[in-house]
Amino acid sequence: xxxLAIDTATEACSVALSTAQEIIQKYDIQSIGQxxxxxxxxxxxxxxxxxxxxxxxxxxxAIAVNTGPGSFTxxxxxxxxxxxxxxxxxxxxxxxxSLAVLAASIESGVVLPAIDxxxxxxxxxxxxxxxxxxxxxxxxxVVVNPGSMPFPVNKSACGLxxxxxxxxxxxxxxxxxxxxxxxxVRYPEAKYLAKVAQQSGLxxxxxxxxxxxxxxxxxxxxxxxxxxxxxxxxxxxxxARGH
Amino acid sequence: xxxxGIETSCDDTGAAIYDSHQGLIVHQLASQVDLHxxxxxxxxxxxxxxxxxxxxxxxxxxxxxxLNDAKKLDAVAYTAGPGLVGALLVGASLxxxxxxxxxVPAIGVHHMEGHLLSPMLEDNPPEFPFLALLVSGGHTLLxxxxxxxxxxxxxxxxxxxxxxxxxxxxKLLGLDYPGGPAIAKAAINGDANRFTFPxxxxxxxxxxxxxxxxxxxxxxTAQKHQLDEQTIADIALAFELAVVDTLKIKCSRALSQTxxxxxxxxxxxxxxxxxxxxxxxxxxxNNVRLFYPRAEFxxxxxxxxxxAGYFRLTTEGLxxxxxxxxxxxxxxxxxxxxxxxxxxxx
Ligand SMILES: Nc1ncnc2c1ncn2[C@@H]1O[C@H](COP(=O)(O)OP(=O)(O)O)[C@@H](O)[C@H]1O
Numbered sequence: 264x265x266x267l268a269i270d271t272a273t274e275a276c277s278v279a280l281s282t283a284q285e286i287i288q289k290y291d292i293q294s295i296g297q298x299x300x301x302x303x304x305x306x307x308x309x310x311x312x313x314x315x316x317x318x319x320x321x322x323x324x325a326i327a328v329n330t331g332p333g334s335f336t337x338x339x340x341x342x343x344x345x346x347x348x349x350x351x352x353x354x355x356x357x358x359x360x361s362l363a364v365l366a367a368s369i370e371s372g373v374v375l376p377a378i379d380x381x382x383x384x385x386x387x388x389x390x391x392x393x394x395x396x397x398x399x400x401x402x403x404x405v406v407v408n409p410g411s412m413p414f415p416v417n418k419s420a421c422g423l424x425x426x427x428x429x430x431x432x433x434x435x436x437x438x439x440x441x442x443x444x445x446x447x448v449r450y451p452e453a454k455y456l457a458k459v460a461q462q463s464g465l466x467x468x469x470x471x472x473x474x475x476x477x478x479x480x481x482x483x484x485x486x487x488x489x490x491x492x493x494x495x496x497x498x499x500x501x502x503a504r505g506h
Numbered sequence: 507x508x509x510x511g512i513e514t515s516c517d518d519t520g521a522a523i524y525d526s527h528q529g530l531i532v533h534q535l536a537s538q539v540d541l542h543x544x545x546x547x548x549x550x551x552x553x554x555x556x557x558x559x560x561x562x563x564x565x566x567x568x569x570x571x572x573l574n575d576a577k578k579l580d581a582v583a584y585t586a587g588p589g590l591v592g593a594l595l596v597g598a599s600l601x602x603x604x605x606x607x608x609x610v611p612a613i614g615v616h617h618m619e620g621h622l623l624s625p626m627l628e629d630n631p632p633e634f635p636f637l638a639l640l641v642s643g644g645h646t647l648l649x650x651x652x653x654x655x656x657x658x659x660x661x662x663x664x665x666x667x668x669x670x671x672x673x674x675x676x677k678l679l680g681l682d683y684p685g686g687p688a689i690a691k692a693a694i695n696g697d698a699n700r701f702t703f704p705x706x707x708x709x710x711x712x713x714x715x716x717x718x719x720x721x722x723x724x725x726x727t728a729q730k731h732q733l734d735e736q737t738i739a740d741i742a743l744a745f746e747l748a749v750v751d752t753l754k755i756k757c758s759r760a761l762s763q764t765x766x767x768x769x770x771x772x773x774x775x776x777x778x779x780x781x782x783x784x785x786x787x788x789x790x791x792n793n794v795r796l797f798y799p800r801a802e803f804x805x806x807x808x809x810x811x812x813x814a815g816y817f818r819l820t821t822e823g824l825x826x827x828x829x830x831x832x833x834x835x836x837x838x839x840x841x842x843x844x845x846x847x848x849x850x851x852x
Contacts, residue, residue, distance in 0.1 A: 299591065299595060299843075302595060302598065302599065302840060302841045302842060302843070303840040303841075303842065306602065306603060306606055306839035306840070306841070307839040307840070309606070309839075310606075310839055320607055335551060335554070335555075335592065336554070336591075336592050336595060339554060339555075339558045339592070339595060339596055339599070340595060340599045342558055342599075343558060343561075343595070343596055343598075343599030343600035343603060344599050344600075344603045345603075346562045346600055346603070346604075347599065347600045347601065347602065347603025347604035347605075347606070347607060348603045348604075348606065348607045349607075350562060350565070350566070350604060350607070351578075351603070351604045351605075351606070351607025351608045352607045471562060472562050472563045472566055474562075475559075476555070476558065478555070483549075483551045483552070484545055484549050484551075484552065
């Protein structure tokens with residue numbers, strides 16, 4: 264399968280083109296908290312990998328995209344780009360969760376990927392990677408305080424992702440042992456996204472209109488801001504919190 | 507040329523297809539008013555989430571509409587600013603990528619230029635030069651349009667926008683959102699002799715506006731009276747008359763200052779019938795022609811963005827002019843947005 268993979272969900276911006284034979288990737292990291300700046304990189308990267316591989320969008324089988332969780336704005340840039348490219352070229356899209364993309368960067372084993380979710384929280388989940396099939400989700404993606412993982416983590420697991428850099432000590436304290444194998448992988452990358460998409464196959468592809476974000480954090484307006492019904496909005500209320 | 511227009515700057519998702527020979531082909535709007543109502547204002551993150559959820563289905567329904575016989579269009583225009591950054595990025599990323607996929611040009615449009623050019627969607631559109639009064643929920647501007655793409659801001663609000671004043675006043679009278687239509691409706695039964703409200707900043711020279719004092723005056727009046735149906739109608743009328751008269755006085759001043767013979771009124775408040783009638787009278791007295799879009803194109807919509815994009819791409823001298831926003835596009839593949847962006851800096 265020929266897949267174009269787009270990942271703008273975190274501080275890293277990457278695009279990969281993967282076929283049965285080879286994989287080409289473009290990758291760049293933005294200064295922390297500026298995923299909006301991916302708007303300057305991502306389509307240039309798409310053009311670069313297409314040129315390098317001598318493909319046109321129309322030759323591809325699908326477009327894969329990281330649907331989050333991550334930066335809200337970054338997630339939507341990825342979705343918008345994947346939808347626009349796919350709709351224009353009549354291609355289906357394969358959405359993959361950012362935690363599964365992170366998990367796919369190891370060869371095999373149980374893995375606890377954690378992404379910094381700001382506000383003293385991490386996005387995380389638990390996966391098992393078995394060679395050459397897509398990561399098996401042992402626990403679905405959640406947003407939690409780093410010290411309170413909602414699942415047990417055994418000693419042979421490994422940990423990776425930006426959440427470990429920021430909250431590693433708290434995560435360790437929470438899971439109750441320090442045997443975990445901490446890897447230096449920080450951000451999801453399009454080449455691993457492409458790998459998961461290849462493993463998932465076209466059965467998991469949907470029409471671009473059906474693509475949905477995986478925000479995970481859905482409680483974005485403080486409840487006290489809620490007004491009684493019948494009260495009318497004024498332009499531009501305070502900005503909602505969140506990352 | 508057939509162009510797709512995309513509007514996602516605030517709380518309306520709009521899309522439209524405009525054809526240079528046939529005019530507007532199809533257009534659609536998905537409003538988020540209900541979504542934000544319970545929070546007392548537009549919540550930017552919720553707005554962006556809703557835009558990305560509905561935009562492509564909206565575009566798809568237009569592209570597949572039987573009225574549109576072209577599956578692939580010749581260009582894509584999207585609102586690049588001013589507006590909410592997260593909301594703008596939805597239209598920009600999808601619009602720019604779709605254009606790249608189709609292999610056609612994409613253009614980032616200034617939202618207020620969209621409003622300003624919206625009367626061009628109607629029969630007998632204005633020619634340049636003209637004077638424009640842009641009155642919306644976020645902006646109140648008097649603009650001298652010397653020629654295509656040459657804008658000079660003559661005056662603007664120093665505080666609340668006109669539409670915002672309508673909305674806030676409606677709220678304190680217990681009327682529905684959006685406030686503009688609600689106040690206009692209540693005012694129909696008002697007695698014009700009961701209250702007279704001030705015309706802010708009209709007794710000194712200049713073309714700037716201020717509406718927050720008028721809002722306070724309304725509040726004090728409302729507090730002094732029992733708010734029965736008649737009193738609400740009387741206050742609504744006094745408020746509407748004060749806003750309309752203030753806008754008329756400034757337009758009159760700007761017309762004599764610029765000697766323009768055409769006046770364009772656009773933006774949400776431009777849908778106000780009393781404003782239109784009053785400006786029509788002013789225009790007739792001064793041998794000026796008045797132009798405005800149909801009511802549904804006064805508020806935010808995709809049609810005006812499609813038109814403004816077409817205008818930018820095809821008007822000689824504008825087509826190749828870079829968007830001078832201080833931050834030039836890094837490359838032809840970038841889709842920068844500009845949350846703050848003056849009409850004079852396009
Ligand atoms: N008939 C009317 N009379 C007065 N104000 C109106 C009328 N219809 C709509 N409005 C006002 O127009 C504003 C919305 O205009 P719009 O151009 O969509 O604003 P923006 O572009 O800033 O979002 C609201 O403030 C609304 O109250």
